[in-house]
Amino acid sequence: GENVEQHPSTLSVQEGDSAVIKCTYSDSASNYFPWYKQELGKRPQLIIDIRSNVGEKKDQRIAVTLNKTAKHFSLHITETQPEDSAVYFCAASMVRADGLTFGKGTHLIIQP
């Protein structure tokens, strides 16, 4: 089955700086790559996703890049703010019934 590796497990950045979280996946048939943000005690919520026919996608301060050849994708957050502090999960899936395979998460800490 699919295996998703996520790095780093903890990331601390100064407010206003950029943050980058990286994921690799194992199955070249995967073609859907969402990112979720989870605040403490809350449910995961989708922040951005990308499909395999696209190399990059942006939404305001958030961007995701995908390199299908290398089987990795990254989340970029620019001009970080205190409310960006959370755990971020990457995930991957193929077009089939068994849902998403998640990375183990990155705890992003924004230092004032």
Next chain:
Amino acid sequence: NAGVTQTPKFQVLKTGQSMTLQCAQDMNHNSMYWYRQDPGMGLRLIYYSASEGTTDKGEVPNGYNVSRLNKREFSLRLESAAPSQTSVYFCASSELQGRAPLHFGNGTRLTVT
């Protein structure tokens, strides 16, 4: 429009007790899922249902059973709870299996003593 609703929010069980976690969605989604979340382990798939009337095992199905009661409802049952099942359980639904975002419920925090 409530999205995905899970009950209960919290539960404490003794080893060997049974319980059912309830989940309902009002988005007319075909696919529904149960995940468990443990510290440092991310979210792991327990069972899923691609459509009404079908269920399949995920990555960690041992000790659990599921029922897709109708298109809206997907329940998770622990027949004989064990301390290893202490976790946060999330139900989720999706419009298109494997190609669309998961919408999560608020979770059930289960402790087995």
